[in-house]
Amino acid sequence: MLVLLLLQSDGQHDLCRIVEGREGLLPGEGALSEDMLKKMISEADKVKTHAYCPYSQFRVGAALLTTDHHIYTGCNVENACNNLGVCAERNAMAKAVSEGCRSFRAIVISSDLCEQFISPCGGCRQFMREFGANWDVYLTKPDSSYLKMTVDELLPISFGPEDLSMKKLQIQNGH
Ligand SMILES: O=c1ccn([C@H]2C[C@H](O)[C@@H](CO)O2)c(=O)[nH]1
Ligand SMILES: [Zn+2]
Structure with a gap:
């Protein structure tokens, strides 16, 4: 299949758009092939078409690629009790973990926003961070253009599971 990647820059990140071109791996360590990215x-x-969003009418889909090449998908699932709703990204990650996979390579997020890249909420950024800071998050638009970022870029100076075992003050009985 022929895929061409047009690279633009906003100064900080590569803004890319899949148009048409050649098959193969992108330059750069661990980058997804164009075919894989297109599939994701x-x-x-x-999966966005399965979104259950009667309250927001805001559909989101996510496709998560594990390091052992499995793809887990998720959509947002809202609830009449508002705060119980779950984001697409978190659903995809929870599905992977439930199947025994915690090693993530990339997640692609899709919404219906035409003029901006869908940006994951703070809760999902922290949820991603739980499984490492150095994996890729592709924020997309419906025309398949995307912005590639890392979890670390989305959540800098983050708190993660390793921090729980860092040197701490000694406390007794909670004081
Ligand atoms: O990255 C995002 C942003 C929003 N939502 C969902 C949450 C809620 O159901 C709806 C509106 O915020 O979109 C996601 O699933 N992922
Ligand atoms: Zn979220």
Whole structure:
């Protein structure tokens, strides 16, 4: 299949758009192949159609690629008790963990926003961080253009599971 990647820059990040071109790996360590990225975007778009969002009418889909090459998808699932709603990204991650996989390579997020890249909420950024700071998050638009960021870029100076075992003050009985 032919895929071409057009690279632009906003000064900090590469803004890319899949148009048409050649098959193969992108330059750079661990980068997703164009084919895989296209498949991931298509999976995120597809699962978005299952979004249960009667309150927000805001559909989101996510496709998560594990380091052992499995893809787990998730959509947002809202609830009449507002704060019980779950984001697409978290659903995809929870599905992977439930199947025994905690090693993530990339997640692609899809929404219906035409003019901006869908940006994960703070809760999902922290949820991603639980499974490492150095994996990729692709923020997309419906035209398949995307912005690639790392979890660390989305959540700098983050708190993670390793911090719980760092040197602490000694306390007794909670004081
Ligand atoms: O990255 C995002 C942003 C929003 N939502 C969901 C949460 C809620 O159901 C709806 C509106 O915020 O969109 C996601 O699933 N992922
Ligand atoms: Zn979220």
